[in-house]
Amino acid sequence: MIKKWSSAVLPLSIMLVLVALSAWLRYATELPDATRDGRNRHDPDAILNDVRGHRLDAAGVLLYRIxxxxxxHYPDDETSEFTQPRLAFVSPAKPTVTIRADEGRATEKAKKVDLRGKVEIRRAASGRQAALLAETPELTVLTDEKRAFTSSKVLITQGPSWLQGVGMRVDHALQTYVLESDVRGEIESPFARKKKPKT
Incomplete structure (x- = not known):
């Protein structure tokens, strides 16, 4: 009796393993299509060349051109990657501010844009103010708020004046550029008298 019982256990255990494998295979093949349609991979669903666009606020006022x-564009996280991006903040009452970079990555609707490479912020000349150039290896732009910041090294030049430091906060609406640390430079006073050349 003992031998017959033990010999029956082996086929029964094999049958249980086969049932478990069959159930697992059925579950695996009936997974929702959403897990196998590629949306969970970080692959672009659209590639556009020579892109030009703009964004308006709720009142129809131009916020910026891009x-x-x-x-x-990547559908899995709704981000976009840019090659040689150019942002321009335009205002009728203030000088245009243009930001260029080698590369960029934007969140959905481009409310936040991370720029990297050779990043340049150029503010056009206006009145008695000379054009301003700020250079840094990386910059984060909050487009709707018209603000930008970086924790990297920055060099700002305006006419003969220059400043350099580490970390910068930019407010395009107020036209302010604030360096955060290790600041040094030379600023020429607009009231300084120019020396007459010797005759």
């Missing part, structure tokens, strides 16, 4: 050599 251009890029190439834009890749």
């Amino acid at each position: 251009e890029a050599l190439e834009v890749r």
Whole structure:
């Protein structure tokens, strides 16, 4: 009797393993299509070249213009990657501010844009103010708020004046550029008298 019982256990255990495998295979093949349709991979669903666009606020006022050599959109996290992006903040009462970079990455609706590479902020000349150039290796732009910041090294030049430091906060609406640490430079006073050349 003992031998017959033990010999029956082996086929029964094999049958249980086969049932478990069959159940697992059925579950695996009946997974929702959403897990296998590629949306969970970080692959672009659109690639655009020579892109030019603009964004308006709720009142229809232009917030900024944007251009890029190439834009890749990723549906899994609704981000976009830019090659040679260019942002321009335009105001009728203030000088235009243009930001260029080698590369950029934007969140959904481009409310936040992370720029990297050779980042340049150029503020056009106006009145008695000379054009301003700020250079840094990376910059985060909050487009709707018209603000930007970086924790990297920055060099700002305006006419013969220059400043350099680490970390910067920019407010395009107020036209302010605040360096955070290790600041040094030379600023020429607009009231300084120019020396007459010797004759």
